Amino acid sequence: MAAARHSTLDFMLSATADCNAIFKSLQSIFQKEGMTETIHNWENHGYLATYVNKNGCFANLRIYLHGLVLVDVQSCNDLNEREETEQLLNKVEEKMKELFHKSIKRIKRLPVIMRGDAIDRYWPTADGRLVEYDIDEVVYDEESVYQNIKILHSKQFGNILILSGDVNLAESDLAYTKAIMGSGKEDYTNKEVLILGGGDGGILYEIVKLKPKMVTMVEIDQMVIDGCRKYMRKTCGDVLDNIKGECYQLWGCNPGLGWLDETTRQVLIEDCIPVLKRYAKEERMFDYVINDLTAIPISTSPEEDSTWEFLRMILDLSMRVLKPDGKYFTQGNCVNLTEALSLYEEQLGRLYCPVEFSKEVVCVPSYMELWVFYTIWKKTDI
Amino acid sequence: MAAARHSTLDFMLSATADCNAIFKSLQSIFQKEGMTETIHNWENHGYLATYVNKNGCFANLRIYLHGLVLVDVQSCNDLNEREETEQLLNKVEEKMKELFHKSIKRIKRLPVIMRGDAIDRYWPTADGRLVEYDIDEVVYDEESVYQNIKILHSKQFGNILILSGDVNLAESDLAYTKAIMGSGKEDYTNKEVLILGGGDGGILYEIVKLKPKMVTMVEIDQMVIDGCRKYMRKTCGDVLDNIKGECYQLWGCNPGLGWLDETTRQVLIEDCIPVLKRYAKEERMFDYVINDLTAIPISTSPEEDSTWEFLRMILDLSMRVLKPDGKYFTQGNCVNLTEALSLYEEQLGRLYCPVEFSKEVVCVPSYMELWVFYTIWKKTDI
Numbered sequence: 001m002a003a004a005r006h007s008t009l010d011f012m013l014s015a016t017a018d019c020n021a022i023f024k025s026l027q028s029i030f031q032k033e034g035m036t037e038t039i040h041n042w043e044n045h046g047y048l049a050t051y052v053n054k055n056g057c058f059a060n061l062r063i064y065l066h067g068l069v070l071v072d073v074q075s076c077n078d079l080n081e082r083e084e085t086e087q088l089l090n091k092v093e094e095k096m097k098e099l100f101h102k103s104i105k106r107i108k109r110l111p112v113i114m115r116g117d118a119i120d121r122y123w124p125t126a127d128g129r130l131v132e133y134d135i136d137e138v139v140y141d142e143e144s145v146y147q148n149i150k151i152l153h154s155k156q157f158g159n160i161l162i163l164s165g166d167v168n169l170a171e172s173d174l175a176y177t178k179a180i181m182g183s184g185k186e187d188y189t190n191k192e193v194l195i196l197g198g199g200d201g202g203i204l205y206e207i208v209k210l211k212p213k214m215v216t217m218v219e220i221d222q223m224v225i226d227g228c229r230k231y232m233r234k235t236c237g238d239v240l241d242n243i244k245g246e247c248y249q250l251w252g253c254n255p256g257l258g259w260l261d262e263t264t265r266q267v268l269i270e271d272c273i274p275v276l277k278r279y280a281k282e283e284r285m286f287d288y289v290i291n292d293l294t295a296i297p298i299s300t301s302p303e304e305d306s307t308w309e310f311l312r313m314i315l316d317l318s319m320r321v322l323k324p325d326g327k328y329f330t331q332g333n334c335v336n337l338t339e340a341l342s343l344y345e346e347q348l349g350r351l352y353c354p355v356e357f358s359k360e361v362v363c364v365p366s367y368m369e370l371w372v373f374y375t376i377w378k379k380t381d382i
Numbered sequence: 383m384a385a386a387r388h389s390t391l392d393f394m395l396s397a398t399a400d401c402n403a404i405f406k407s408l409q410s411i412f413q414k415e416g417m418t419e420t421i422h423n424w425e426n427h428g429y430l431a432t433y434v435n436k437n438g439c440f441a442n443l444r445i446y447l448h449g450l451v452l453v454d455v456q457s458c459n460d461l462n463e464r465e466e467t468e469q470l471l472n473k474v475e476e477k478m479k480e481l482f483h484k485s486i487k488r489i490k491r492l493p494v495i496m497r498g499d500a501i502d503r504y505w506p507t508a509d510g511r512l513v514e515y516d517i518d519e520v521v522y523d524e525e526s527v528y529q530n531i532k533i534l535h536s537k538q539f540g541n542i543l544i545l546s547g548d549v550n551l552a553e554s555d556l557a558y559t560k561a562i563m564g565s566g567k568e569d570y571t572n573k574e575v576l577i578l579g580g581g582d583g584g585i586l587y588e589i590v591k592l593k594p595k596m597v598t599m600v601e602i603d604q605m606v607i608d609g610c611r612k613y614m615r616k617t618c619g620d621v622l623d624n625i626k627g628e629c630y631q632l633w634g635c636n637p638g639l640g641w642l643d644e645t646t647r648q649v650l651i652e653d654c655i656p657v658l659k660r661y662a663k664e665e666r667m668f669d670y671v672i673n674d675l676t677a678i679p680i681s682t683s684p685e686e687d688s689t690w691e692f693l694r695m696i697l698d699l700s701m702r703v704l705k706p707d708g709k710y711f712t713q714g715n716c717v718n719l720t721e722a723l724s725l726y727e728e729q730l731g732r733l734y735c736p737v738e739f740s741k742e743v744v745c746v747p748s749y750m751e752l753w754v755f756y757t758i759w760k761k762t763d764i
Contacts, residue, residue: 002448004444008388040420048432048440066384068386108498110506110512111512116450128493130512335537363747368750
């Protein structure tokens with residue numbers, strides 16, 4: 001499907017705008033392109049002129065009284081129209097410079113926004129900023145019973161796993177995996193490790209290299225594992241190829257979809273809550289619990305939202321299966337969401353046992369924002 | 383000055399659009415808001431409806447025949463209008479979902495784009511992508527004779543130095559400084575170091591910690607030094623406070639502006655080319671030359687552009703003042719600009735002496751793209 005190209009060109013003038021003069025000067029540029037004009041003149045709010053050409057392209061010229069002049073051009077994504085739009089905007093820019101010269105405080109032309117393209121390049125950050133990725137291919141795009149799973153190829157970051165619109169992990173993001181494993185300060189040799197979530201296989205792959213005694217991973221969404229096994233090899237290596245290795249075991253939830261090779265595998269169908277409950281009952285204990293389930297909720301208050309309750313339940317159960325000197329690692333959220341992070345830290349004071357925590361801010365390449373990671377441990381009375 | 387808020391809402395439909403039906407269904411939503419309608423109907427290119435309200439707000443509804451429906455709303459940045467716009471777009475989204483349900487392939491609402499705001503949050507990447515920064519304050523904004531110098535405050539990255547629109551360095555970007563110093567693999571103790579550029583003081587500050595014999599820094603733009611000394615303290619520490627330290631000396635070019643404390647300082651007015659030439663003539667040799675002048679040119683061919691000639695001249699002169707076992711460090715450009723990087727590497731084969739090089743890709747937090755750094759050394763015949 002053909003996308004539309006949305007171009008913008010903005011002028012901030014230092015003087016209050018003489019709307020009529022600006023309008024008259026720019027009008028001829030659009031008219032020379034054979035565009036048909038429609039004008040709206042607010043008495044107290046300036047001008048809007050809309051220009052339409054024969055090929056389905058249109059432009060808005062919006063002049064605000066306080067000296068803001070905004071031009072938008074929307075056109076089809078073919079080469080001719082691209083060039084015509086660039087030339088049109090160049091002419092407008094030249095004319096404005098000629099007219100206002102030193103009273104222009106700023107000229108801003110944003111990179112063209114592609115709208116309705118087959119490949120969606122816009123994936124906002126957790127703190128709600130607009131960022132464009134260098135995506136050039138849709139590698140995988142499926143709906144599981146839990147979420148939409150996309151794996152998109154970025155020229156610089158490699159394949160990126162995007163779950164229901166949230167950038168989860170790219171092949172470039174070893175920094176994420178290292179951070180959620182304790183930033184290289186832990187000795188995993190001969191340790192018992194529990195991973196909650198982690199379907200991309202990154203944590204499992206890195207820990208297995210460190211000769212643990214046993215790693216148990218509980219991922220609810222089999223389709224994430226299946227997608228990542230195929231398309232995130234730089235992240236997971238071959239660790240997702242088998243449900244069991246010498247020192248690891250995967251548990252997934254598999255609603256009728258199955259491991260690719262179903263004949264040789266049997267997977268327990270359950271999410272991490274019942275697994276944690278069973279371990280707690282069996283008094284099975286771990287040296288490390290790594291929660292890679294999801295970022296902490298953004299803003300709803302803990303009183304209102306069941307997500308916080310779920311999160312606290314996981315934390316509580318995790319503490320129950322954690323050895324007295326064990327450590328619990330998890331991601332928080334982006335460093336800018338200070339309110340969400342504070343709420344999370346409040347929750348840590350409401351667990352069945354007293355805990356202490358530290359946090360670290362890490363740059364994860366594909367996130368385009370700094371990310372907070374937590375280490376939590378049981379408070380000992382010394 | 384009041385900014386305008388530009389909101390977008392896009393629908394990709396799987397079936398070819400019945401423009402008229404879509405238009406009729408959405409029309410009433412805008413009309414109920416008391417907006418005045420103007421319609422343009424292309425025979426072969428779909429519809430454009432423009433809606434205008436009394437407060438200077440306007441909306442475009444563009445329906446493309448191939449099933450793309452784009453809505454734009456531009457309004458003033460006051461709270462009432464923000465809410466009204468959100469509600470309007472919510473109604474459009476609900477209506478579209480009701481009408482097309484399963485034949486909507488994608489709904490996309492980008493974060494609102496602020497246009498003409500006093501604080502500009504949009505600083506495109508070197509590879510031309512649109513990214514919004516979390517800028518909340520303009521700390522410094524001056525024109526030097528060489529460039530526009532901005533220092534903007536980012537909530538997560540700290541202060542960011544932006545030279546003529548290019549993000550240079552943020553206080554979060556120790557990764558840049560480490561990379562251009564050889565990524566911790568070099569021993570600077572008792573070494574002679576020459577820094578070309580580096581006006582933010584980051585490299586100087588880090589190297590001085592490592593007890594070099596003497597670091598000489600040649601920065602053409604005194605105003606960069608002055609701005610960074612004040613507002614990039616996390617990057618430069620106190621190293622720019624004095625023109626000379628125990629083991630360093632700054633040379634700046636100072637066209638009438640002067641060091642803040644002019645009485646005690648005398649600065650040679652010259653850029654790095656004559657300095658390099660004099661060192662070459664004097665046969666003064668360095669263990670390390672660090673070129674922190676600018677990213678390599680983006681795309682113009684070396685035959686056409688004098689920038690490449692300048693770059694080659696600096697490289698040639700740098701090699702002349704480099705000890706036989708010395709190293710030359712420099713930034714390249716973003717990893718996606720492969721053509722520019724190749725052209726640069728070609729230049730390395732055209733120097734007066736044969737050289738070898740290695741490169742490294744590094745994530746610099748505030749860049750929002752991966753960056754290439756080069757290490758270059760003289761080829762020895764062994």
